Amino acid sequence: MSSEQLTVYDWKRYPETARFIDERINVFCQKSADIQQFAHDLQTRTGTRLRDWVDHLEVKWSDALANELVDLGYEPVTDADRPLYHHPAAMFPAVKAAASAVERLFVRVDSVADFLLVQQRDMDIPIEGDVGAAVRQRIAFDGEGVELHVIERHGCPVTCTTPPATPDLKKLAAHAEALRLRKRDFAEASAGFAHAASLIKASIADLGVDRTCDLFFAGERDYWQQRNLAARIQKARQDAMGMGWANHDHHTYRSSRKYFQSLIGIFELLGFNLRERFYAGKEAGWGAQVIEQPHARITIFADVDLSAEEVSQDFAHEAFQQRNELGTVGLWYRLHGEAFLQAGMHHLECQFDFDAARDQLAEEGDVKTMKPFTDLPHLRQAFTAGEIWPVQESRIQSLLKDGLISQEEADKFREKGAIGSHLEILQREEGFKGFNQTGINDIILETNPLKQQA
Template structure:
């Protein structure tokens, strides 16, 4: 019997794999002073953990190591070159086994050059500017190496030294996506424009590089409208890390345009994962999507009924409903997340307690946690309040979506727009909380949030 679409992706904790990765990480911290110092600075200066940035381990091949990986749930990725082990059921760094003279740990950053500048290192970079994969070995000991890697839709491990022939095209499409027009007379035109930019970039660069450029632009637009994002980004940039610890990007959509949003994401190479339903009282659901080459995960929110969540709501158009839920009203007041509004939130991986404490010291407070498990902790920063355009307020009143009293409040006080989300994952848990989010989403509903 086929699995229910609501239980098809039943993520579990992977304690054995987590213990193995933690053991190897501690060995690197013990044997490599730079790694030890960096771990301390990450926690103290960014509220993140070394484990939040791990990309892969490169270890000398041994039958014993292969056995440990296999017993811990890792599987061999069949491709030419050194054996690459990955864990299909959890969030863990890859493990490359080969004839390496030293053990190597590599973290992912947004820019290798930025990391080297931040740490005053002149080590050479492998991979030319504009390459889809760049790598630098920052610190060596007799038995270990510490490296940083930047990826632009490349799942490999060895940078190419071939000339990059499309640098101009990369820069042109990067700028086009960054400066993308978002506000049109009709949202249909806005979606068509975005899709045309994506199609043009894909023609020149391929789908994976296009996806990487698109979400780099999306994060910049979101941060331009969210103070918490700018504060945290500056902290991570001090160490040359960027947003490489992103966990998922959350988009809100009206029912009218939800299938358009999904089609746009699938144009960027996304594949549908699990479905999410907040419950009958919440009245909203989500489709989770993942782009395999970039590692970008999307949480796409929409007002939804219990009956609709069991159908293919990502691809079958949702019928019009007069009553707006939390997600629909947010879109009514601010616009579609992929168009005028920008993302509702970016969720990144942190040390939960450290990040909340450090941000509070900088004037960024967080809401009460909506997840507090041993393996998953989540909380929004207090919402960034945006002004609401008069035309949107008048339309919402005329359609009965808000009362005249609420309209006056939005005119004078604005409405919650976006957040940064603080998340901590442990034991490789890859899923999401299906129970605690209902109440917190209601608290972000502009009708009840003041």
């Protein structure tokens, strides 16, 4: 991939495609009181929209529909058992030819079994897919010629026309546990990256890259969630509907400049591709490499202190020159450690009904949200108030020794701690797949631990 390609971020909006999908989803709600009630419950109990969870639709097929989909930006998937179209340039569910007169809407969940337990849907109907399979699904609600099915995917997207064989359950459980409980505290971060790499390689040998990636990030979300109250509150709300974190949009890691290439190397081992580079501007002093694992449906924002000159290089692979000053990302790392290791993710961003989620979290969980840092017709974003973490004395002493904080700032970190992590609330419209490239500096400055002290 060329340097120019790595800076592309001109994602398009597709209002006509969005209307097409919304109209199709509305038909399911109109033809089934149960589906309509389910959509209402998602809105009022989790602050999400039914569309935020849709995996794909199976609808009555015709040549005219196929042509319409192409006009809307969809492309056919080869080797599918029935006509199947996906939209590579935007965030829309796939559309597939129905196998019968019944049309089906598939909704993503973390676990079909958990969903059925919570919703208490007819337990006599078996789940399609073996325990531990990469894809499992089952009908949940029906109506007049329509059905809603819940589906869980583990490294096997809708475009994967031949699901992998079900792995050995003992090996699956062993690797899931090893990744979830991996050691994170090391005297040298290099040892931590090497340890994680060894666990990942062992899992890949038994389970393959895509299933390992799915397991790894399930563990990452668990670790982050234990360190963020807003996340635990929202997860409980979504679990009460049987949904899990299947509405995740992207995972964000903050990295030191020294180990940024090690971080990207681990993610490339897990099957990630470089998607685009992000630079917030000279004043912000930071940037990110956006990477994507298309089979596991994971997107990562990897944040690092960055200068204007460095954005033109392949900073995902070319080592940075070390420097003495710290930006917001660098200070966070020095206070808490690498996001990949001790600290855990800086934030998980999920798709919501923006206003509903913020209002419900405030009313039901006393969770405050910061001022939105993106408020556009097609993209809205806001952090929950930062979770405050205590700072180890050794980290404070190290910053003092290097002349990077004052004694007064050190005392405040001892007394008050420092901002650690957030849950991010996001709403996308018109299939927009990108991120806000302007006006982002203010929110990063607001999450600077020194700003918090002031």
